[in-house]
Amino acid sequence: MTVFTNGFSTLQIPEDFEPVPGKNEFTELYLVNTKIPMSIKFSTTPTLAGLPEIRADIEKNAAINDKIELINSDFIAINDDIYYMVVSSFSDGENELRRNEFLYVKDDNLYFFEFTYPYADRELDDFYLNIIRSLKISGPKYIVENGEYKINNNE
Known part of the structure; x- marks a missing residue:
């Protein structure tokens, strides 16, 4: 079993998946x-918003984007934590992709999982949940103070 860690979060990497460079600092x-084919993205970002506010923003943005179909948007329990789950499909005109997102907020840090794959009917619930359940948080990566954030140096 391969494990990823950044010093603040640890999770299992599923078999046959290869890391590629991330597209942004988070x-x-x-x-x-x-x-x-499938991609998995795991991000950590500083936030002062809670899951209800995040849900409202995502649903509002999906409603105004005619390329995104919101299939499911709800809160779910994973382990002993509450996550916000969003299932959507979107099309670029040629390909239709399914995206399952799971968001969790703890200590002003948003932990975000995104699973993207090209079939709308594939059942992968256990696959997602096993990766999410493997998440161990040893401490917040970001400290948010006075409208700014910094890396937590107290690991």
Whole structure:
């Protein structure tokens, strides 16, 4: 079993997935599996918003974007924590992709999982949940104070 850690968060990397460079400073881990094909993104960002506010923003943005179909938007329990789950599909005109997102807020840090794959009917609940359940948080990566954030140096 391969494990990812950044000093603040640890999680299991599923078999046959390869890391590729992230696209922004908050992307902790970006994995692809060309055999399925599927991508997994794990991010940590500073936030002062709670899950209800995040849900409202996501639903509002999905409503005004005609390329995104919101399939499911709800709070779910994973382990002993409450996550916000969003299932959507979007099309670029040629390809339709399914995206399952799971968001969790703790200590002013938003932990975000995004699973993207090209079939709308594939059942992968256990696959997602096993990765999310493997998340161990040893401390917040970001400290948010006075409208600014900094890396937590007290690991």
